[in-house]
Every structure is written in C-alpha cells, then in structure tokens.
Amino acid sequence: MVGRSAIYDVIGVPAPRATAEPDSSAINDLSPDSHGPARMQLAGQAPSHSGETGSDGQTVSDRAAWRKAAHDTDQLKRPVIRAGLQMAFNTLNTLFDVDGDDGDFECAGVIDDTLNSSWAEYANKVADRCTRLAGSMQNAGTMQHNNDEESRGEFDRLSHRYRDTPGR
Amino acid sequence: MKWQTLAKLDTEKLGRAARVYKSLSSAGEQGKDGLNNTVSPGIRGKLEGRAANAALRQVGQLADNFHYLQVQTGLIRTNIDLLQEMLRKAQVRLHQALREAEREGFTVESDGSVSCSTAGSEDDGGNKPDGGAAHGADSEKKRALGIAQEIFDAVEQATEADRTYARVLRRLKADDELYVSSGDWNDTAADTKVSRKAATEAGAYLPQPPESGSPLENKRWWDLLGDEDRDHYLALYPAQIGALDGLPADIRDEANRAETATTKGRYQTELNQLLTERPSGWKGRRDHINDTLKGIEAIESRFxxxxxxxxxxxxxxxxxxxxxxxxxxxxxxxxxxxxxxxxxxxxxxxxxxxxxxxxxxxxxxxxxxxxxxxxxxxxxxxxxxxxxxxxxxxxxxxxxxxxxxxxxxxxxxxxxxxxxxxxxxxxxxxxxxxxxxxxxxxxxxxxxxxxxxxxxxxxxxxxxxxxxxxxxxxxxxxxxxxxxxxxxxxxxxxxxxxxxxxxxxxxxxxxxxxxxxxxxxxxxxxxxxxxxxxxxxxxxxxxxxxxxxxxxxxxxxxxxxxxxxx
Missing domain, CATH: 3.40.50.1820 (Alpha/Beta hydrolase fold, catalytic domain)
Structure with a gap:
C-alpha cells in the first residue's frame, strides 16, 4: 500500500488490514481504549494490573501508553487532511481563470499552479507520515514485535523513508 | 495588468485562497503543539527503552514538519491577504475613475485612454498602455486626462503589487520532501525578510505597536488588534513580537519558536560556509555562531x-x-x-x-x-x-x-x-x-x-x-x-x-x-x-x-x- 493517499483516511477507505509493516493502512482502531488485534487478546497477555509484564517485556501500562501515543498522533492528521483536501479541490477547480479574464494577473498562476499543488502534496505527505508513525506506535504496543529492539528497528526504518535528498 | 482585468478581478477569490492557507497553518500549529505537548510527554513520562527513544526521534521530526508547514503557509496567507488589500485599493480607485468617466459621458478605450464625446482627431496617447491619454475639447480634455491618469495610476499600482507578490509567492512553494533541514529554515528566514520588504514597499497597512510603549500599552495594542492583523504580525515580525513585553505568553512563545528555528537554520548554513571559505576574522564569527547554537540546543533540550x-x-x-x-x-x-x-x-x-x-x-x-x-x-x-x-x-x-x-x-x-x-x-x-x-x-x-x-x-x-x-x-x-x-x-x-x-x-x-x-x-x-x-x-x-x-x-x-x- 505504499503511496496510498492519506486523504482516504477522511473521505472513506478501502478496509484496512493489520500488518507489522508501518503502513498507511495498518491502523484499524487507534483508540487508546483499543486492546489491539484479536490475536493479542487470544494470547492471554492481558494482566489484571499494570505492573505485570508480558513475554515481550511490556507491562499493560506500557501498551496503553503506546496505544495512546498512536491514537493522539493519528488524530493530528485530520485538520491537515481537511485543509489539504480544500487545497486539492482548489487545484482541480482553479480559483482563477488564467486562460481568460485573469490571464494577465500573474499571481493567479502562481497560486493556482505553483503553490496549491505543492502544498496539497506536502499536506498529504505529512498526514501520511502521521499514519505511518501511529502505525509503528500501535505495533510497538500490541506485541507485533517480540522485543524493544524490533520496535526500535521499525521506528528507525521510518527515518530512511524521510531522509534528506537534494531539493529546493 | 490590463485595466479590464483589474476592473473584473474577483478579489474575494484571493480571500478564499488565504483562508485555506490559514487553515493549513492552524493545522500545522495544532500538529506541532499536539506532538510536543501531548504525544512526546506521554511517551517520556510512561515509556523507556530504545523503542521509546526511536519513537521520540520520529515524533520530533514530524513536529518539525508541522512547524515548517505552520510557518510557511502562515507566510503565504499573510502575503495573499496583503496582496488582496493592495488590489482592492487599486480596484476601488479604478472603479471610481470608471464611474467618473461614465458620468461625464466619456469612453474608456481598450488601452485605457479616455475619449470625450466631442472628440476630434487626436495625436496623443495611442501608444500609452493602461490609460493616460485623453481626447476632446480643452475643458473636457482636461477632465478626461485626469480620469485617464487615475486609471493609469490604479492599474500601475495593481500591476506593481502583482509583480511584487508573484515574486514573493513563487519562493514559497512547498519543499518536495519531508526532511526539514537547516537549509529549509534558512530559506524560511529569507522568505520572511522578502515578505516583510514586499509589505513595506507595497505600503500594506499594519497598525504599528506603540513606540516605546509600556508593557501595559503593548498589551492594549495587542488586545485591540484583529485576529488577521495578529497573524500578519506573527508571520512577518516574529522577532519583534517575541520580544514585546505585555503580550500573551503563548503568542511570544510561537514567535520565538519560529525565530529560533530560522536562526538555527541561518547560523548552521553560515557556519558551513565559514568552515569552507575561512575568510579573514572568521573565528570570532564562528565562536558566536557556536555559542548561539549551544543556547538553541539548550532550549530544544528543555522542550x-x-x-x-x-x-x-x-x-x-x-x-x-x-x-x-x-x-x-x-x-x-x-x-x-x-x-x-x-x-x-x-x-x-x-x-x-x-x-x-x-x-x-x-x-x-x-x-x-x-x-x-x-x-x-x-x-x-x-x-x-x-x-x-x-x-x-x-x-x-x-x-x-x-x-x-x-x-x-x-x-x-x-x-x-x-x-x-x-x-x-x-x-x-x-x-x-x-x-x-x-x-x-x-x-x-x-x-x-x-x-x-x-x-x-x-x-x-x-x-x-x-x-x-x-x-x-x-x-x-x-x-x-x-x-x-x-x-x-x-x-x-x-x-x-x-x-x-x-x-x-x-x-x-x-x-x-x-x-x-x-x-x-x-x-x-x-x-x-x-x-x-x-x-x-x-x-x-x-x-x-x-x-x-x-x-x-x-x-x-x-x-x-x-x-x-x-
């Protein structure tokens, strides 16, 4: 699902699937009250108090903290997606009539052609990054990984995705 | 710009564009604050280990994306708002001139020149762009000339604003990747400076803070400012707003965070250049930059x-x-x-x-x-x-x-x-x-x-x-x-x-x-x-x-x- 637009998270989506890969579609229920995929509960790893440790070394309170972080991170993408959608809409239905009445209004072309498309794309990428990071947090808190090191690896892999490249 | 374009221009479309950028900037602020004040503290307070540290690094980088988004789109919004204001003024001026021409029974030609009803053959003005020439008997001609001049000035004013802001807005295209580098913040610092200069040159009106005002006077000034003007000040003058005693802490914080990020970008860029070129007397400047970067590091470490x-x-x-x-x-x-x-x-x-x-x-x-x-x-x-x-x-x-x-x-x-x-x-x-x-x-x-x-x-x-x-x-x-x-x-x-x-x-x-x-x-x-x-x-x-x-x-x-x- 690499490259799937985060916009789908607001306008309706293909059904998400659970996977260890920090993928845009990996998030099913990021509510902090969610206890993760069913297989986690079947493993009988839900101790009755927060100090108890599971086979992956995590306590119930650790898992709750990861789930809350995932939920909170995922929520932050919504306003960006809303504004990005409006911008994408403006890009599709250009604000100005640059081939007609507004033809010699230079800023019209800059706003419609240069700015709106680039910022709609940036907003979409930021929203997508929220989704991926929230997915990794969710995985860290739902026994997708056997230990701390595996979870760290998943977070670090995100750095490679967003590393610096010669740009602007 | 032709006078016909200015006459018909729907400046509210600029308002719509500005509102979308305002929403994006607010979303950036919300995202940055949410990550810094809720997500990161939640992880730090309850989790430890390598995964938690790696997650915090990712949260920090995502917060940078939101911050960059907030500052850059805030700047775009301000520039579009100020452009809209300039164009509205020019348009009002043009519409007044056109109404005046109509009242007088003059004809505004496609090139912006003005003809009187009693017009004879004239030899002036045909080549003048966007208004300025007049045709007709002497007294009428004088009035027509005045109207043509008004049309010319209004169009000139709009064209100048259009050119200026096209140049500024073109700079503000989004980065094509999510890695927010010191170079990006260095660019933001330059973008802010250029935007400020454009606002000054275009004569955009911003109510000034009281000169040498007491903290209480500063507060009153801020309290009376509209939301739009506040946003414009924050976008164009973060250093001044961040230093103004009497203003709310969250506003000063916002301004100073932007100022810190752009200063870090500027200084790191300059340091790289100094270390490569080593001009005379460079060591003093290097030391100042290193000291400043240490201070910024201490601030970030506190965050x-x-x-x-x-x-x-x-x-x-x-x-x-x-x-x-x-x-x-x-x-x-x-x-x-x-x-x-x-x-x-x-x-x-x-x-x-x-x-x-x-x-x-x-x-x-x-x-x-x-x-x-x-x-x-x-x-x-x-x-x-x-x-x-x-x-x-x-x-x-x-x-x-x-x-x-x-x-x-x-x-x-x-x-x-x-x-x-x-x-x-x-x-x-x-x-x-x-x-x-x-x-x-x-x-x-x-x-x-x-x-x-x-x-x-x-x-x-x-x-x-x-x-x-x-x-x-x-x-x-x-x-x-x-x-x-x-x-x-x-x-x-x-x-x-x-x-x-x-x-x-x-x-x-x-x-x-x-x-x-x-x-x-x-x-x-x-x-x-x-x-x-x-x-x-x-x-x-x-x-x-x-x-x-x-x-x-x-x-x-x-x-x-x-x-x-x-």
Whole structure:
C-alpha cells in the first residue's frame, strides 16, 4: 500500500488490514481504549494490573501508553487532511481563470499552479507520515514485535523513508 | 495588468485562497503543539527503552514538519491577504475613475485612454498602455486626462503589487520532501525578510505597536488588534513580537519558536560556509555562531524534557542571538499567564547563551518542588530570565562593576511588568523575583525605589544588591529572602569579595547580613567546599536539599514552612 493517499483516511477507505509493516493502512482502531488485534487478546497477555509484564517485556501500562501515543498522533492528521483536501479541490477547480479574464494577473498562476499543488502534496505527505508513525506506535504496543529492539528497528526504518535528498 | 482585468478581478477569490492557507497553518500549529505537548510527554513520562527513544526521534521530526508547514503557509496567507488589500485599493480607485468617466459621458478605450464625446482627431496617447491619454475639447480634455491618469495610476499600482507578490509567492512553494533541514529554515528566514520588504514597499497597512510603549500599552495594542492583523504580525515580525513585553505568553512563545528555528537554520548554513571559505576574522564569527547554537540546543533540550517528572510545557518568552551582549533567552516552565505562583529568576556572572543549560535545569527543579509545595490545586511557572549583559571574569568586563546591573534593571522591570500585565494585573499571580550571585544586583537595582512589581524577592549567594536595607526593595523586609552557602570557598569569595562593590549604604550590607533586615534562609548541611552553584541541588533520592526546599516554599507562598538560619 505504499503511496496510498492519506486523504482516504477522511473521505472513506478501502478496509484496512493489520500488518507489522508501518503502513498507511495498518491502523484499524487507534483508540487508546483499543486492546489491539484479536490475536493479542487470544494470547492471554492481558494482566489484571499494570505492573505485570508480558513475554515481550511490556507491562499493560506500557501498551496503553503506546496505544495512546498512536491514537493522539493519528488524530493530528485530520485538520491537515481537511485543509489539504480544500487545497486539492482548489487545484482541480482553479480559483482563477488564467486562460481568460485573469490571464494577465500573474499571481493567479502562481497560486493556482505553483503553490496549491505543492502544498496539497506536502499536506498529504505529512498526514501520511502521521499514519505511518501511529502505525509503528500501535505495533510497538500490541506485541507485533517480540522485543524493544524490533520496535526500535521499525521506528528507525521510518527515518530512511524521510531522509534528506537534494531539493529546493 | 490590463485595466479590464483589474476592473473584473474577483478579489474575494484571493480571500478564499488565504483562508485555506490559514487553515493549513492552524493545522500545522495544532500538529506541532499536539506532538510536543501531548504525544512526546506521554511517551517520556510512561515509556523507556530504545523503542521509546526511536519513537521520540520520529515524533520530533514530524513536529518539525508541522512547524515548517505552520510557518510557511502562515507566510503565504499573510502575503495573499496583503496582496488582496493592495488590489482592492487599486480596484476601488479604478472603479471610481470608471464611474467618473461614465458620468461625464466619456469612453474608456481598450488601452485605457479616455475619449470625450466631442472628440476630434487626436495625436496623443495611442501608444500609452493602461490609460493616460485623453481626447476632446480643452475643458473636457482636461477632465478626461485626469480620469485617464487615475486609471493609469490604479492599474500601475495593481500591476506593481502583482509583480511584487508573484515574486514573493513563487519562493514559497512547498519543499518536495519531508526532511526539514537547516537549509529549509534558512530559506524560511529569507522568505520572511522578502515578505516583510514586499509589505513595506507595497505600503500594506499594519497598525504599528506603540513606540516605546509600556508593557501595559503593548498589551492594549495587542488586545485591540484583529485576529488577521495578529497573524500578519506573527508571520512577518516574529522577532519583534517575541520580544514585546505585555503580550500573551503563548503568542511570544510561537514567535520565538519560529525565530529560533530560522536562526538555527541561518547560523548552521553560515557556519558551513565559514568552515569552507575561512575568510579573514572568521573565528570570532564562528565562536558566536557556536555559542548561539549551544543556547538553541539548550532550549530544544528543555522542550524535550516536557513530561519528564511531570515537567509542564515550556514557553519561550524571549530569544535573540545577541540581545544586549550575551544573547537573550527567557524561558518559562509552565504558562505564566495562568500561573498562581510565578518565579522570575536572573542568573549571574558569566551567564550567556552557551551556558544557559545549567540555569534552565535549576528552574526545572525549582518548578518541580514549588509545585509540590503549592499543592495540586495551584499552578506554578518558573522563568529563567537572561536579557542582560552579565559580566565575565576578565579585565574590563568584570563583576565588580555595577554597570551591568544598572543596564539590566530596566529590561527586568519591563519584563516583570509585562508578565503582570499579561496575567491580568497585580493580584492575578503571586510573583517572586530571584537573583543568583551578580543577578541579585540586577534584581536589587530594578527593585530600588520600589519599582519592581513583585510580592517576594529572593537572593542566592548575593554580593550585594545596591540598597542599604531589605525595606528599600519595596516588598516589605519580611518578603525579602536570602540564602548563603556558608563555609564554602566560592560562595564566601563572591559574597564577601563583592560586598565592597555591590553592598548597599556606608556599611556595605549584603542580603545575608543580619543587619540587612530580610529573612536569611537555611542552606542545610554542608555539601562540600564549593557551594555557590548548589542552591538548586536535589538529593540522590530526588528530594530537594534544604536550600531548594526553602526557595520552593517562598515561591509557593508557604512562608510558615521556610526554615531560617539560626
């Protein structure tokens, strides 16, 4: 699902699937009250108090903290997606009539052609990054990984995705 | 631009575009604040290990994306708003001219020239773009010429604004990747400067802050500004807004965070260039840049401590690489505008950007134990205030001189007044102003003449505070508190050595002298031969030392539980 637009998270989506890969579609229920995929509960790893440790070394309170972080991170993408959608809409239905009445209004072309498309794309990428990071947090808190090191690896892999490249 | 374009231009479309950028900028702010103030503290407070650290790095980078988004789109929004304003003005002018032409029965030609009904053959104006020529009998011709000139000027005004803002807006295209580099922030700094210049050249109207206004006047100015103008100021003048005493803490924080990010970008870019080119005299500049970057690192490190042991969000109330000599960092633990108890602390000799980290940690600890002392129903804000040229230990710039305190007094007074104004008045918060070492002389100088709006004044390791007695500080002698690290080498040297230079009155009294008349607090058990920097120490178990606990009790107004020196 690499490259799937985060916009789908607001306008309706293909059904998400659970996977260890920090993928845009990996998030099913990021509510902090969610206890993760069913297989986690079947493993009988839900101790009755927060100090108890599971086979992956995590306590119930650790898992709750990861789930809350995932939920909170995922929520932050919504306003960006809303504004990005409006911008994408403006890009599709250009604000100005640059081939007609507004033809010699230079800023019209800059706003419609240069700015709106680039910022709609940036907003979409930021929203997508929220989704991926929230997915990794969710995985860290739902026994997708056997230990701390595996979870760290998943977070670090995100750095490679967003590393610096010669740009602007 | 043709006059027909200007005449028909729907400027509300610009308003719509600006509103979308405003939404995006707000989303950026929301995302950045959510990550910094909720997600990161949640992880730090409850999780540990390599995965948690790796997650925090990712959260920090995502927060950078949101911050970059917020600042850049805020700038776009402001530029579009100001362009809209310019075009509206030009359009109003054009429409007036067109109405005038219609009233007179003149014809506005496609090239903008104006013909009279009595027109004969004319030889002028045919080549003139966008208005300016007129045809007809003399009196009519004169009126027509005037209208043509108006049309020409209106179109010229709009064309100029269009050209200027097209150039500015083109710069503000989004980066094509999510890695926010120092180069990106360096570009943002340049974009802000260009946008500011465009606004000035275009004559965009922004209500100016009161010239040399008092903090209260600054507050009134800000309170009366519309939301749009506030956003424009924040986008175009972050350094000025961040430094304006009297403004709300969250606004100053927003401005100073942007200023810090762009300064870091500028300085890192310049440092790379310096290290490559090594022009003459480059080492001095390199040192200044490195010192500033260390200060920024200390600020960022404080941001990253939010959530650890309950530490609240930080508010950056002041930042400048140079300030009044040693740079400016004013940073609050917790929001002072809503705090029940506020402490403003002035660090002493050798304080500067590159060494501010230690002072920020001291205020973290003071916050923690003052909050405990204040109880769960009261909020506390502890502020590190470095906005004066603190003396160094070298000839010509040494701490025996009073000029640094004299020069620091006024900014401290203004900041304290501004904090009070933003809080809503003298009774809104219980305020303690504190000074360590030479910083105590700054506090004394500011309080001299009863002009410092504080409830309590507190000194640590003071060499004298430029007044003869505690009662001269204006808060009442029973609200003056001092502590000394007795029998330590450094603290005794500072206090007794400084007495001759900063002690008040003919008897050169210092705050820890009994005759000074204030409260002398207990330092607690001896903690080694050096004690001048140990007032804020915690014990190994995290409990406060006696000196720290006593200072925390003063900040919380719990005077009855302060232990005094016997």
């Amino acid at each position: 990253d401590r939010t959530g650890i042991k309950g530490l609240p969000p930080a508010y950056l109330l002041g930042f400048h690489p140079k300030g009044r000599g040693d740079g400016r960092i004013i940073l609050a633990d917790g929001n002072p505008d809503t705090a029940d108890h506020t402490a403003i602390h002035v660090p002493g000799t050798t304080a500067k950007l590159s060494t501010i980290d230690g002072d920020l940690h001291r205020m973290d600890r003071l916050w923690r134990h003052s909050s405990t002392a204040a109880g769960p129903d009261a909020s506390v804000s502890t502020i590190t205030w470095l906005d004066y040229d603190a003396p160094d230990i070298n000839p010509g710039h040494n701490p025996t001189r009073g000029k640094f305190a004299d020069e620091g007094a006024e900014p401290l007074r203004r900041f304290t007044e501004g904090t009070q104004a933003a809080q809503g008045g003298a009774d809104a918060s219980h305020t303690t102003v504190s000074g360590h070492s030479y910083g105590s002389a700054v506090v004394g100088e500011a309080a001299k003449g009863h002009r410092l709006p504080a409830d309590d004044i507190m000194f640590q390791g003071s060499p004298g505070v430029h007044v003869r007695r505690a009662e001269d500080l204006g808060v009442g002698a029973d609200h003056v508190w001092a502590v000394a690290a007795d029998n330590t080498v450094d603290d005794t040297t500072v206090r007794q050595g400084g007495r001759a230079f900063h002690g008040g009155g003919p008897d050169r009294a210092i705050p820890t002298d009994k005759r000074f008349g204030g409260n002398v607090m207990d330092y607690g058990p001896w903690r080694g031969p050096m004690g001048h920097g140990k007032y804020w120490d915690e014990n190994r178990d995290g409990d406060p030392t006696v000196s720290l606990r006593n200072m925390a009790k003063v900040v919380a107004g719990d005077y009855g539980n302060v232990t005094l020196k016997q």
